[in-house]
Amino acid sequence: MGANGSEIDHPVLITECVCNPVQSRSKMGELLFETYGVPSIAFGVDAAFSYKYNQQQGICNRDGLAMCPGFTTTHLIPFVDGEPMYKGCCRTNIGGFHLTDYLKQLLSLKYPYHMGRFTWEKVEDLKMEHCYIAQDYVSEARLFQKGTKEAEEKTRLWQLPWVPPPTEEPPSEEEIARKAAIKEKQGQRLREMAEAKRSSKINELENELHGLEFLLNQLEKVAESDVPSFLAETGYVSRQEIESARNRTTQSLRKAKGEPKSEQTEAERADSSNNEKYSLVNVPDDMLTPEQLIEKKKQLALKSMSEGRQRLKQKRQEAELERERKQQLEEEKRLENPELYLEQLHAKYKDLSEKIDQRKRLKTNGGHTNGNNLSGGVGRGERLNAAQRERMRLLTTAAFDRGKGEDTFGAKDEDWQLYKLMSRDNDDDDEGPDEDDAELARISSRLQDLDPTFVPKLEAGTSQNAEVPRVRPLTQEDFQIVFGVERFRCPEILFNPNWIGVDQVGLDEMAGVSMRRLPFKDESLQSRLTSSILLTGGSSLFPGIVERLEAGIRMIRPCGSPIKIVRALDPVMDAWRGAAAYASGPQFHTQTFSKMDYYEKGEDWLRSYQLKYSL
Template sequence: MPFISRIQRQSDYNLFSSSTPIVIDNGSSYFRIGWAGETDPRVVFRNIVQRPRHKATGETVSIVGDHDPALMKYFDCTRSGPRSAFDSNVVYQFEIMEYIFDFAFDRLGANGSEIDHPVLITECVCNPVQSRSKMAELLFETYGVPSIAYGVDAAFSYKYNEQHGVCDRDGLAICPGFTATHVIPFIDGEPVYRGCCRTNIGGYHVTDYLKQLLSLKYPHHMARFTWEKVEDLKMEHCYIAPDYVSEAQLFQKGAKEAEDKTRCWQLPWIPPPAEERPSEEEIARKAAIKEKQGQRLRDMAEAKRQSRINELDNELRGLEFLLTQLEKVEECDEASFLSKTGYISKQEIESALMKVTQSLRKAKGEPKGDQAEIDEKTDLSANEKFPLINVPDNLLTPDQVKEKKRQLFLKTTSEGRQRARQKRHEEELERERRNQLDEVKRLENPELYREGLHAKYKELFEKIEQRKRLKTNGGHTNGNNLSGGVGRGERLNAAQRERMRLLTTAAFDRGKGEDTFGARDEDWQLYKLMSKDNDDDDDGPDEDEAELTRISSRLQEVDPTFVPKPEIGTLQSTEMPRLRPLTKEDFQVVFGVERFRCPEILFHPNWIGIDQAGLDEMAGVSIRRLPSRGQSVEERLTNSILMTGGSSLFPGMSERLEAGIRMIRPCGSPIRVARAMDPILDAWRGAAAYAAAPLFSTQTFSRMDYEEKGEDWLRRYQLRYTL
């Protein structure tokens, strides 16, 4: 089975005799394997397996632990993530465990699948019998191991440090591991498993918590927070606070000490290139290109205009020729001639001729002429254009009646347009006259004119806002001129409330007996009362708002310091946020409170939803669980507390743990907390020293014993650590 790894294969496997045990520290984070009697393991890798496919050949490969990043670009890892054989710290996926053993024995130098060396493998405290049985079956049946021994990793670490004088024969071993934390009491050098205590929290949860906090704080850098990088940041920057509340208050107040404890991780950042001012040649070149493009557009527009002029000119000639031919036709044949041309009457042809003439003048850019003259000609020719309007219907044929209706509609529309045009013309004249008067007043006294505009603007603004406020809540306020929680009736204005009153009155008057509303003429007066003054109520605000807009624009012209007031309910600033260029500070990840907040969950697991005891409480629980305990035994236990495991490397762990245990112990109790010499490798080193002892073979069980005694014998199997 092919492997992708940077770990070199050992070459001295055959130099060891078959009686030399193989020592395995099977942790949920890292897998360590080596030979008994040595000081360091030969092969160390992460205890995970990944099985991607090659992008070209489709071959499945096994990636165990650390891999070579240079080769990963050839494999598809999207469908195969890292998998672990552990659930918390108990092995339950033995298919994955087989891949790990294959890789470990291969890197140790084994040439085949048969392993002819005894094996000492570590396990968690009170490991389930089923997990032990499956592990024994895997090692015996698959690899042909002659004998196996099981031991607890924390116990091996405690015994190893006891040999070097770090702890006593009686004491507590506190092991905050990767996925779980254990407390094991030792009496006379042997662990008392009945007094053990466990919490399902460890370094994995600290890393995951830190990853969540950083992802929430810097969502635009979320891809940078890989598991491996966050693990490195945790081990490099995190620490245990002596007092969490006091430490958090330092950062809340922004004290100088908090600034000194803040760390910064600078992400890769390339400053944007400085914008250089273009040279004169470049400016001239761009101007020439722009002029060339503009000339091209002008040529296209001119060609389009000439084409339009030619079309209108041809249409004009056609209409003139049609009128000339129509004059030569007799009256009796006029209807048949017009039916062939598509026109109904001569007036329609003349109207079309007039429209084409105006369009042609507009296309050529000629002046339209006096509007009054055009209107006069239009009025004079109205009777000629609509000859059927004044003729009674009884003198007309059905087709002529339809034509009369069409002419009536055209005449009404034409008159409406003419009235609107006249109204616009009068409004424009009035506007010019008002502007001239304003300009005269401004020139006479600019200061007085400006103050008058400001006063009028303020008056109109307050009037409009008051009307909007009354329309919103019907005059109801909460003392601050703001709309409050009011009912539907209070949100109506005066006219709407009057209409509701009239309808309610009519309903009560007619509520008894048969509904006879509308039978009398006076009933219909109700609708006249309901529609009274509605136009004034609706048109007033529009005129005021138009006047306010005019005064606002005028003030902006004469007073540069004038700023229009925002409307009620609108945002104070409607400008779009301006994008600023990214700087070096935008690519910095700052660690402040996160440094001590994440490892604090080891003492308060309920912060992440784990309702269990913390490290300091676990020591008291473990002491209370001892079957026979006295004051002297408890004092000996608390006088030798050893911390081991990867999570005990946080700075400040010993002081915080000692202070926490002192809070739950009687006053004056001797408490001494020490950290293992190497919390990560001491478990393997203790197991290697134990397997090198001459009496180690008495603590193992062979394959023959397993086949003969079976799983029940594994249930009673316990390793003695004092040989």
């Protein structure tokens, strides 16, 4: 209109939907009259303008139906003698907006990792470019379900931007040789640094050893009475401490020089160290002072703990050697007869599994109950192991003795042994299950290494974890959007609005509803209406919509009724062309609503205002 803040001095024609509310007309009239100073305005229906324009072009007749699936709604207007019959209008709240939103949801659910690509504008373009109306939705869906060749031909692909990852070429021989030379040079430098550090450490240890030997030689020459003062100057407490420091320095020096250790030397060193550490153990008690006796007890305790640790360490080493020996024997058996060895492993795994399952069933209360409410397993007494039965016996005995008379439990030291018997953590019966579980795990691991078809048995109450998908490089197929059933599933809601929660009729049923609303029941008129049905609006561009709509209307009309459905010349722009031709006519000013009428009659006059399309 050229509204740039100045007044408009020509009439304005406003298009609207069918039965537009008076409130919308009044607000538009107030804006145009009071803000822009428009002399007069007129209101017309866009579908009616499109029908009249195509009628002038010979596409449709004076009597017919204008069906306009628009952006937000779908309207159907019957025309009688070239004028719309608004009493027979029908409306459904489904349009192109809902189709685009539905397709966007379908693609987002199918490809959630590409959701950012599905912008509203791109989905709108995909809808208008690839979607079509299926003549029979169920049959079309079965084609894609079976994956027939016809379904493959109807499938479309949308390739997203994808850049193949750069391929790394193997290094050349010159590059390999260059890297090897650099690595060798770095290794040589590290070796030289390590050798220099080793030589420096050897010199320091030799100097320290010479100093300790010189100190011991000087200590031999010092009188007995002057020994404490001499030691105070050196920083040592006793001669034994100096000798221990010399021994440690000697061992460190041998280690730095790489000299082998002899077992005899190691044993002698350990014996001398023990003698120095536990010097009061072998001394009789009558020769010691009270303070020395306390120290002797401490040394005895420390020595017993140290010996215990040594025995435990030796026991572990022996167990490790025994385990290695067994593994070597098993490997020899496997090499001799692999099939027999694998069969024996399976049999042993089966026996251990049954044994462990039986033990677990004994710990539960008999599994499921049958119809007689009888337990299907063992009872409480049979489920207890030997250690638990012994504890129950001790508790029962103590309670029985206590009930005989006066409670004297605890008067004797022997009574407190009962708690020691009941608080044992390491029972003999508990060692077996741990060993069985460890052996079962070892055999299972061995079978997984040797037999690729072996599947370990799951424990009760656990579920097998799904295999973690391996990381693979993304390919071109990962960036392809496949349009299969979405092509015809999206526009199908024009005929089945209940798919998206809109409880209204579809396009084919709207024709029957509209003709039933007409004030007169004339079969010949209804035949004339169905013989000239015009499809207009952006959502009427889908391929196959004319055939599908004709089949649907034929099912609700009597047999032999004439049905002819045509599409507008330009479903998107014909409404504008019809309105432009109407506004340029010489009698257009007689159909307008002037500013004087607005000020004199007010907004209520807009309620009865109706445009005449046949001038």
